[in-house]
Amino acid sequence: MAKKKFVVGSFDDEKVLFPAVKKVRKAGYKIHDVYTPFPIHGLDQVMGLRDTSLHTAGFIYGITGTTTALTFMGWVFTKDWPLNIGGKPHFPLPAFIPITFELTVLFSAVGMVLTFCYLCQLAPFVKKHHFHARATDDLFVMVLECTSRTNEDEAKAFLESVGAKEINVQVAEDGWWLGRYAKEQKLYDTTTENSLA
């Protein structure tokens, strides 16, 4: 739970954002993250993020489901309780296909969603710092992390030069926490709350 210092700049057009990301990276600033209201294809490449391996995880979960279903049904019908059902074979593969398929899909989907939530640190009651409330509305928020060598004013000026608006410096929690939002963030209107009470 470490607090860090960030320089935050918001963009209102993705056409400006793309060249800005390139320039900021070229200038050597450390991009903490870019928060966008919707997925922007290609932004991950421009930011230099590596591809996700979530697909591979999904495949592994899937074959786990396949083997679980087949070995379990096979074990039940051949070893544990070999029941004679109308003289049919004890390991009728065609009849096992529907359940095998369903379990493959089930394992893969559930496993992938859990992995996704784990990787992105998403869960109910998890709180994170929001650099800009409109990052889920219509702004593209670029956050630069201040290292020991970063000059804040220079970083702010640089962000302005590449087209950012509403530039500010924020000291914020890097990861997630449980509990309340920081009071000073004023995420909701405290005046209406008081008037209600």
Next chain:
Amino acid sequence: MASLRYESQVREPLVTGAKTYHDVTVDIVRPIEAAPSRLWKIGFTISVLLLMFGVYSVYREVVYGIGEWNLNKTIGWGWDITNFVWWVGIGHAGTLISAILLLFRQGWRTGVNRAAEAMTIFAVMCAGQFPIFHMGRVWMAFFVLPYPNSRGPLWVNFNSPLLWDVFAISTYFTVSLLFWYCGLLPDLATVRDRAKEKWRKNMYGVLAFGWTGSTKHWQRHEALSLVLAGLSTPLVLSVHTIVSFDFATSVIPGWHTTIFPPYFVAGAIFSGFAMVQTLLIITRKVLNLNDYITMEHIEVMNKVIVLTGSIVGIAYITELFISWYGQNPYEMAAFKNRYDLSTPYAWSYWLMMSCNVIAPQFFWFRKLRRNILFTFFMSIIVNVGMWFERFVIIVTSIYRDYLPSSWSTYYTPSLWEVGFYLGTFGLFFTCFFLFAKYFPVIAIAEIKHILKKNGESYKNTMGEEEKATVEHFKHEHAH
């Protein structure tokens, strides 16, 4: 740099009106932030009352047994299984729209997928009630699960299509729910970040799982959506296939047919789209979302309805032909019991034929496809027709069995049987009303994603792109 995305001007815009990203948020979140309207309250009350009547009907059935229904020895499956198959069928459109159309890159799905997926989940919830309560001793329903028990352990029969159903329906429900909720996360975060009141901030804060919109998270989110879509595509086909196996793997004339899986899947998509039309025509009107669910969306879905309706029609005719071509006297008798107007159930067969095969043919006309009132009327007709399809398949195949002395000439549902059906309507609409009030009914992030490509105000800028030289165009837009 020219625009980031290109879309031909020939296509109709999917978002009408000059919208900015912020307008999209405001328009879609408005019903959540506003107080519930009178219309909503009335609708919600009616739904809850229906649900309560359904709960009482089920209570009667649980306490006094299956005898509360007018099923008998010959007609062992009646309204309950008809309703089950009908609801499962309705539950197919949502995943079809969100999964198959995602893989086919159909941009229009973004306007309707959220509501359609919600509908899927609620419909599957309703469907599940019927086989569970048909068990009679419902407190033993968990016997269908293969768990190490004290009876041997005596396992379930993995060869039985009824057990396949257990796996298929529960997997389908789980995967649809996960897919739907993953899509909801970013939009719930949008509602959270706009919230002015503390309770709203906290409630949507919990629901949004702490979503921030980080680029890395979006990248994973996109990968997840794509793979879930890829998994759901065969899943949605498998579910109704397995439901059709309940009938097709039996030896009852009229059920023992290899055509059932594709025929059931087409029928499911057909009825699912009809239900989507019914719900969305009301939703777009009540929530004022005409700019997002446009005439274009309605027309496209009507095209799917006429296509799947015709596939279903071909299946009906093929069945009839094969029963004659096969020259099996029992099979021929089963079909004579359907089409011969002198038999007690012929009316239901011809009602099915006219609702499902003849009626949708009106949608070959563009004028009618783009007529809201007519579409709404047709969507009801199609769902009535599809209910009768299941009724025809189930009841007319079994009411006259091999032993004429046990023929059951007529089967009329009891009040509690009808009550159970009405109760599932109550459950469905209660859930849908809550969804429409507390969740974004349109995928906000996905609309924003296509806005600059398919939005009306951006459409005009595409003309400049088309004037560019081939080399420039290729450089900018080729994959």
